[in-house]
Amino acid sequence: MSLPLMPKATAVWLVENTSLTFEQIADFCGMHALEIQAIADGEVAIGITGLNPIAKSQLTPEEIQRCEADPDTRLKLRPAESHLTRARKGARYTPVSKRNDRPDGIAWLLKNHPEISDAQICKLMGTTRPTIQAIRDKSHWNSANIKPRNPVTLGLCSEADLEKALAVSQPRSSSIFLVRASEASALSQPAAPADTGHYGRTEPQDAHSEAESLFRRPASPAPAESGTETDPDDSADF
Structure with a gap:
């Protein structure tokens, strides 16, 4: 069975604005009669604004009057095709x-x-x-x-x-x-290590470091090794 839009809000409106029985409202809204009675007593749905099913084209005043006159009858939801609206063009108008x-x-x-x-x-x-x-x-x-x-x-x-x-x-x-x-x-991943050359040597990362490596003075050559070592005592004789 199809239910109305926002059944609990619809039940609140029917309790406040009609003389329908709890069973009739419960059957229409898909709820239990005791829950409808609790709504009427102010124990349930506190603060919920009632939704008018007539304004939403889900019921007609004649249908409500028919069921109010006979407690044994049940409310019938209007077919969905009867309250579909045309797709409007442009901005929506608000009253x-x-x-x-x-x-x-x-x-x-x-x-x-x-x-x-x-x-x-x-x-x-x-x-x-x-x-x-x-x-x-x-x-x-x-x-x-x-x-x-x-x-x-x-x-x-x-x-x-x-x-x-x-x-x-x-x-x-x-x-x-x-x-x-x-x-x-991406934020949780660790930062990538710096680029390295052969044998793990870190490459220069900026122009200043690269210039220093290009124009660094060469180290002075080591003295040539002689075949025999010079004795300090021999040099003293001269």
Whole structure:
């Protein structure tokens, strides 16, 4: 059975905004009825913002009303083909009411998915590179009030668009890992020894050393050895 996007957040919204039974919500979200009851009692999913399945085209108001009227019926998820959107061209338009939430969504992407490139974030969130950099280095004018929040929950992008961006970023994250691993391996290797000539003699490494070897004064020749040694007493006779 197909489940809605973000089942727990959807369950929170259904508990707060409908009169459906715990069993109906549990069946639709793929959860246990006791877990739905714990959500209603405030013991589970504390702090999770509800996700409206109507806004995500996963349910219709008529479907909810039908199941509210008969506790024995079960909610039916709308077919995926009915809520697929056309691929848009150009920058994404963000409604004015949601533009204040956009920095929170960007901060969430930077924190939880650093492998996504700035170009992908610009396309996904309808923002600019300077804004992304300002949020990254905390120089944004409203940095003190920015809290990382899921852009899907905020309605800034769809789950399908986010998954597509993550799929595109996987090869990039793998290549970055390989480059960093090769750099770390190169740094861990010992430095190569100096070039040596025959018999392990170190060759000159600079021009100064080479010049000294070329213009070094030759050693004075040793005196020729005579056939007989001169006695000191004999030389004294002269």
